[in-house]
Amino acid sequence: MSSYRFRRDLDDSAAEVWRPLDRALAHWVRAHGGSAELAAVAAWASLADGLGDAALPLRGEDAGRHGMARLSDAALAALRQQPLVGDGSRRTPFVLDADDRFALWRNHADETAIAACLRQRRSAADPVDGAAVKAAVDALFGGDRTRRVQAQRMAVAGVAGRRLFVLTGGPGTGKTTTVLRMLLLLQRVQPQRLLIQVAAPTGKAAQRLLQSLRQGKMQLSQGEHALGEEWSAALAGIADAEAPTLHRLLGYDPRRNVFTRNRRRPLAADIVVVDEASMVDLALLRALLDALRPQARLILVGDADQLTSVAAGSTLMDLVAALEPQRAAELVRLQHSFRAERELVRVNEAVRSGDAAELDAALAAAPQRALLRPVGDAAVLAAALQQWALQLAGSGIAGDDADAGDAASAALAALRRLSQRQLLCALREDAFGALAANAAIEAQLRRHWQVAAEALWYPGRAVMITRNDYALRLFNGDIGLCLADADGSLRVWFETVDAAGQATARWLAPDRLPLHEGAFAVTVHKSQGSEYAEAAVLLPPDPEQRILSRQLLYTGVSRAKQRLQIWALPSVLAAALARPIRRAGGLAAKLRDGPAPPDQFELF
Numbered sequence: 001m002s003s004y005r006f007r008r009d010l011d012d013s014a015a016e017v018w019r020p021l022d023r024a025l026a027h028w029v030r031a032h033g034g035s036a037e038l039a040a041v042a043a044w045a046s047l048a049d050g051l052g053d054a055a056l057p058l059r060g061e062d063a064g065r066h067g068m069a070r071l072s073d074a075a076l077a078a079l080r081q082q083p084l085v086g087d088g089s090r091r092t093p094f095v096l097d098a099d100d101r102f103a104l105w106r107n108h109a110d111e112t113a114i115a116a117c118l119r120q121r122r123s124a125a126d127p128v129d130g131a132a133v134k135a136a137v138d139a140l141f142g143g144d145r146t147r148r149v150q151a152q153r154m155a156v157a158g159v160a161g162r163r164l165f166v167l168t169g170g171p172g173t174g175k176t177t178t179v180l181r182m183l184l185l186l187q188r189v190q191p192q193r194l195l196i197q198v199a200a201p202t203g204k205a206a207q208r209l210l211q212s213l214r215q216g217k218m219q220l221s222q223g224e225h226a227l228g229e230e231w232s233a234a235l236a237g238i239a240d241a242e243a244p245t246l247h248r249l250l251g252y253d254p255r256r257n258v259f260t261r262n263r264r265r266p267l268a269a270d271i272v273v274v275d276e277a278s279m280v281d282l283a284l285l286r287a288l289l290d291a292l293r294p295q296a297r298l299i300l301v302g303d304a305d306q307l308t309s310v311a312a313g314s315t316l317m318d319l320v321a322a323l324e325p326q327r328a329a330e331l332v333r334l335q336h337s338f339r340a341e342r343e344l345v346r347v348n349e350a351v352r353s354g355d356a357a358e359l360d361a362a363l364a365a366a367p368q369r370a371l372l373r374p375v376g377d378a379a380v381l382a383a384a385l386q387q388w389a390l391q392l393a394g395s396g397i398a399g400d401d402a403d404a405g406d407a408a409s410a411a412l413a414a415l416r417r418l419s420q421r422q423l424l425c426a427l428r429e430d431a432f433g434a435l436a437a438n439a440a441i442e443a444q445l446r447r448h449w450q451v452a453a454e455a456l457w458y459p460g461r462a463v464m465i466t467r468n469d470y471a472l473r474l475f476n477g478d479i480g481l482c483l484a485d486a487d488g489s490l491r492v493w494f495e496t497v498d499a500a501g502q503a504t505a506r507w508l509a510p511d512r513l514p515l516h517e518g519a520f521a522v523t524v525h526k527s528q529g530s531e532y533a534e535a536a537v538l539l540p541p542d543p544e545q546r547i548l549s550r551q552l553l554y555t556g557v558s559r560a561k562q563r564l565q566i567w568a569l570p571s572v573l574a575a576a577l578a579r580p581i582r583r584a585g586g587l588a589a590k591l592r593d594g595p596a597p598p599d600q601f602e603l604f
């Protein structure tokens with residue numbers, strides 16, 4: 001076929017939304033003998049992959065995603081006959097499975113490998129001394145058998161003997177608290193010292209996990225909740241020295257785009273804990289599973305209802321969707337929130353389930369805690385931002401309290417005040433995005449504090465680190481606050497935890513900071529894993545805006561512990577609620593279709 005012919009028949013079907021990469025794939029298909037129809041479907045699958053879908057459903061209610069026209073039965077049958085398309089049993093560039101899902105080979109292979117690995121992990125169980133586990137669980141919960149800790153107890157008991165465990169739950173439901181007790185239990189019932197590795201998809205999430213584990217260990221080592229002397233070896237065995245990102249743990253080599261930890265060079269760890277697992281994409285989960293020794297235990301922890309990974313896949317959501325209906329013992333969902341105000345828990349729950357009427361009722365029932373502010377145009381937004389900035393200006397974040405003691409304590413107090421209030425934006429760019437909102441807030445603060453126009457830094461300026469710097473121990477998402485020293489020199493302070501597990505602050509000179517940007521307004525995506533006493537969630541005014549989704553709204557509103565503002569037009573709020581992200585892919589089905597291993601034992 002002439003190059004003219006295949007360019008022309010592609011141009012006929014090419015969609016405006018296709019990216020250069022999608023078009024290139026379409027041309028590749030034509031150059032390798034594929035039909036024009038296959039070339040178009042391949043381009044759509046490539047686009048869908050870029051938007052997070054591991055596969056493109058070609059039939060059923062999910063067909064026609066991203067604007068692709070539905071295929072007739074005859075067209076579907078013709079696709080199956082194409083030599084470049086297989087059913088997944090042998091390597092072909094594209095796979096069209098029995099459920100009419102079309103996938104790039106890479107995604108199909110990742111899903112298949114993950115499902116097989118997880119099935120194997122589920123069926124491989126180690127022997128467990130049930131009585132010892134029961135006694136340990138009682139000790140770890142100080143005899144607390146109330147309803148609010150039932151699920152936590154089930155999780156701690158359930159992890160014994162298992163090589164895969166999934167712990168999911170909303171914010172403040174005690175995931176980290178439970179993970180610490182799981183690790184203690186595993187260490188306690190095992191004669192030899194276990195090598196425990198904790199990690200997370202982002203540097204910040206990894207640091208947060210480490211800090212929580214340190215604080216939890218402290219609480220269990222001394223004070224009213226201290227465990228007995230017999231637990232001291234187990235407590236000492238809980239890793240709290242370092243928590244790398246998953247990429248670092250797996251030895252990612254960006255030049256070759258490979259992980260150096262793999263089946264041939266597996267991780268030495270006996271237990272690997274991954275926090276914020278909702279952010280783990282397909283390729284990363286596959287790499288992690290490849291790098292685990294068969295007998296090692298994998299504990300995945302996260303909130304399955306939050307935003308998923310940027311790259312293709314929704315691994316935690318799929319795992320939960322597959323395991324929950326089976327009432328699988330390797331999955332526990334924590335539901336009791338220990339942290340947020342009850343009225344906000346009701347708001348979160350309404351958003352999580354996408355129930356608009358219940359959200360209205362929950363907001364109406366919590367006038368002191370939650371506020372819906374119809375922000376729909378530039379003038380209303382400017383007024384809201386001005387008010388927000390003035391509240392910030394008066395909140396003591398510039399470190400102007402004399403009673404706080406030494407500089408680190410004063411800085412810690414100011415950082416805590418800063419974390420009382422955070423504006424979260426659905427968008428980053430745009431007039432309603434985080435960059436513009438941050439600029440507006442900073443302009444107001446500068447006016448209020450009479451900062452010289454040429455001064456980039458001033459006391460009270462908050463920044464967010466945007467690139468991991470292991471040498472400086474600063475991670476993407478860390479918040480720094482600029483404060484003036486006694487002699488007037490400016491330092492940027494960060495919260496940290498000292499060796500004894502106590503919160504403190506440390507500083508860097510402004511010119512030593514890794515890449516950063518203003519932090520008075522951040523995107524909801526960036527806020528994942530953080531919480532604030534008060535959060536305001538700003539949505540763009542266009543209900544059709546692609547970014548709007550139920551998960552985005554849930555992730556945003558659930559950051560608030562005491563007070564919540566939603567800055568959005570009611571129509572936009574309704575649009576977000578009505579749009580759950582359902583990433584298309586075959587992982588949930590592949591996980592479900594495998595035989596469910598029998599429960600090893602039931603303690604509760």
Ligand SMILES: Nc1ncnc2c1ncn2[C@@H]1O[C@H](COP(=O)(O)OP(=O)(O)OP(=O)(O)O)[C@@H](O)[C@H]1O
Nearest residue numbers: 149152170171172173174175176177178212338339
């Ligand atoms: N069983 C429990 N008894 C008493 N307090 C608890 C219990 N479990 C958790 N908490 C408290 O609830 C708060 C939240 O716990 P934790 O940080 O473990 O939750 P999380 O689900 O990991 O939260 P995040 O949203 O930060 O991921 C903490 O202050 C913790 O001490």
